[in-house]
Amino acid sequence: MRTRAHPPGCEPRRGAVPRPLRAHSFRGGPLAAVLLALAPAACTPSASAPEPVYEEKDRAAEAARLLSGPDWFRHAVFYEVYVRSLQDSNGDGIGDLPGLTSRLDALKALGVDALWLMPIMPSPFADSGYDVSDYRAISPEYGTMADFEALRDAAHARGMRLFLDLVLNHTSVEHPWFQESRLDRTNPRADWYLWSDTPGRPDLPCGPVPTFGTSAWTWDPVRGQYYFHRFYPSQPDLNHWNPDVADATLDVARFWLGRGVDGFRFDVIGLLYESAAGCSMIPETVAYIQRLRTLLDAYRDRAMVAEPTWFGSTAPFYGDGRDMFHMAFDFDYGLGWGLTFAESSAQPLADHFSAIAQDLPPGAQNAIYIGSHDVPRAFERANGIASRWRRAALVQMTMPGTPFVYYGEELALRSGTQVVVDARDRARAPVPWAPGVGWGFTTGQPWIAFGAEPERTNVEAEKADPSSNYAFYRSLLSLRRGREAFGTGSLRVLPTDDPSILLYVRESADETYVVAVGMDEGASHTGVASGANLPGDAQRLLGDARLVRDGTAARVTVPPAGMGVFRVR
Numbered sequence: 226m227r228t229r230a231h232p233p234g235c236e237p238r239r240g241a242v243p244r245p246l247r248a249h250s251f252r253g254g255p256l257a258a259v260l261l262a263l264a265p266a267a268c269t270p271s272a273s274a275p276e277p278v279y280e281e282k283d284r285a286a287e288a289a290r291l292l293s294g295p296d297w298f299r300h301a302v303f304y305e306v307y308v309r310s311l312q313d314s315n316g317d318g319i320g321d322l323p324g325l326t327s328r329l330d331a332l333k334a335l336g337v338d339a340l341w342l343m344p345i346m347p348s349p350f351a352d353s354g355y356d357v358s359d360y361r362a363i364s365p366e367y368g369t370m371a372d373f374e375a376l377r378d379a380a381h382a383r384g385m386r387l388f389l390d391l392v393l394n395h396t397s398v399e400h401p402w403f404q405e406s407r408l409d410r411t412n413p414r415a416d417w418y419l420w421s422d423t424p425g426r427p428d429l430p431c432g433p434v435p436t437f438g439t440s441a442w443t444w445d446p447v448r449g450q451y452y453f454h455r456f457y458p459s460q461p462d463l464n465h466w467n468p469d470v471a472d473a474t475l476d477v478a479r480f481w482l483g484r485g486v487d488g489f490r491f492d493v494i495g496l497l498y499e500s501a502a503g504c505s506m507i508p509e510t511v512a513y514i515q516r517l518r519t520l521l522d523a524y525r526d527r528a529m530v531a532e533p534t535w536f537g538s539t540a541p542f543y544g545d546g547r548d549m550f551h552m553a554f555d556f557d558y559g560l561g562w563g564l565t566f567a568e569s570s571a572q573p574l575a576d577h578f579s580a581i582a583q584d585l586p587p588g589a590q591n592a593i594y595i596g597s598h599d600v601p602r603a604f605e606r607a608n609g610i611a612s613r614w615r616r617a618a619l620v621q622m623t624m625p626g627t628p629f630v631y632y633g634e635e636l637a638l639r640s641g642t643q644v645v646v647d648a649r650d651r652a653r654a655p656v657p658w659a660p661g662v663g664w665g666f667t668t669g670q671p672w673i674a675f676g677a678e679p680e681r682t683n684v685e686a687e688k689a690d691p692s693s694n695y696a697f698y699r700s701l702l703s704l705r706r707g708r709e710a711f712g713t714g715s716l717r718v719l720p721t722d723d724p725s726i727l728l729y730v731r732e733s734a735d736e737t738y739v740v741a742v743g744m745d746e747g748a749s750h751t752g753v754a755s756g757a758n759l760p761g762d763a764q765r766l767l768g769d770a771r772l773v774r775d776g777t778a779a780r781v782t783v784p785p786a787g788m789g790v791f792r793v794r
């Protein structure tokens with residue numbers, strides 16, 4: 226039901242004027258569909274019952290309970306950090322580990338439980354660190370191993386966990402393994418990479434990842450052969466078919482586990498092995514991931530998240546739910562939400578998250594994001610519409626899974642314009658912490674220019690403004706904190722008679738929440754979920770929507786671009 230406005234105390238009643246919409250299929254390509262919308266027919270007065278106030282648990286104690294033990298990652302809020310852009314400590318304009326350590330309290334106060342650091346190992350930075358030249362050291366621009374240990378200890382002292390980004394599919398051309406391998410065809414590492422006399426091999430029928438070039442083969446004049454790479458030519462693929470290579474990369478994970486990291490984000494892990502049988506997640510890659518999991522399980526409370534190599538179901542990354550990844554990124558939501566919100570229909574999101582709940586094996590935990598280092602800033606993808614960005618974040622925080630927040634997201638950080646490495650740099654600008662030269666990020670010249678509007682988006686300014694995006698984001702994180710239902714509770718989508726309202730229930734053993742998201746940015750809507758069967762009346766915790774229980778039905782009213790989170794038990 227769609228209304229432009231209605232007088233206070235007078236709510237629209239169901240009518241039945243069908244309105245065709247074009248729906249977008251979230252999980253696959255565009256799909257034409259016709260959905261019916263119900264237009265208002267009349268207006269009836271509504272009795273306003275007093276809102277219940279449910280007894281509140283000690284949320285800090287609940288958070289501490291949920292964030293301990295092997296399931297901690299299901300309740301944590303992760304924060305992806307591009308160390309280069311978070312905080313510079315020595316005036317060289319490059320963010321570094323001591324700088325990050327100095328900002329841990331700020332991140333903790335925001336509600337961050339775990340950090341994922343983009344690659345911090347030595348690298349020529351031809352791909353922002355995803356071209357590693359030494360797996361067992363720290364990039365000198367970022368600091369030393371002692372700085373790393375200080376960061377780890379400071380994080381752990383605050384109850385925060387630390388994930389590293391492991392890039393095992395390829396190295397930098399500057400890695401000593403490659404430097405040795407390229408020397409000739411007989412050296413001890415001659416087949417640690419994939420070589421060929423021609424720019425192609427029948428057992429490697431795979432092209433480069435789109436946007437990284439047109440050929441997966443580059444001529445090396447030193448060895449006089451071509452080498453294989455799925456990414457930039459400066460990132461040769463390791464030959465995991467050689468068991469010594471597989472052992473060596475597993476040993477990299479062992480090295481960092483021994484140094485106390487709590488887990489890893491595995492870069493393009495599905496591409497580890499290729500064969501005539503396929504270019505992603507072939508059985509040998511699955512077997513390797515199982516070895517990784519066995520390795521992690523030998524340590525306490527560790528976890529790992531996969532960067533998948535496709536859109537659609539991530540089920541193959543989870544195995545039986547216990548023998549592969551703990552989490553895998555939800556590319557469909559992460560890359561598709563902008564389009565879906567622009568189209569104003571709730572169905573694609575309802576379908577997407579319901580399908581995940583069905584598809585993934587028991588124990589699998591979806592990893593939900595709205596921004597990352599690889600895509601334009603979320604605020605840009607929301608077309609600069611703050612309410613769209615906010616609702617996308619609400620879905621991220623309240624659908625089943627673990628939220629991964631890209632640094633600066635809490636500020637709705639704007640895109641930059643300067644490019645140092647490649648176009649993705651637009652989403653990698655430094656954090657403006659406070660007004661002043663260098664915006665509190667550096668006392669020197671920043672390695673890359675700040676994004677647009679730092680005077681509006683700096684942390685200090687946003688913190689001082691209770692209506693800021695930062696204030697909203699913080700309230701979202703604190704809403705989720707210590708509430709088991711959002712991390713691991715069940716999901717029940719409540720279909721309503723209004724296709725623009727996304728309504729769903731999250732339920733744990735002793736608490737039930739309802740989330741309402743208005744997909745229409747231009748009009749108010751009221752929808753009725755006839756089979757809602759809510760266990761109690763609604764106490765609104767966040768937002769501007771209204772939810773009224775009416776027997777077994779529930780009636781929800783959402784202002785334009787509105788939202789609501791309610792407790793009903």
Ligand code: NOJ
Binds near residue numbers: 355356532
């Ligand atoms: C995926 C990473 O997210 C991306 O930034 C990088 O360029 C490629 N993998 C290659 O490592």
Ligand code: CA
Binds near residue numbers: 313317318319320366
């Ligand atoms: Ca620095």
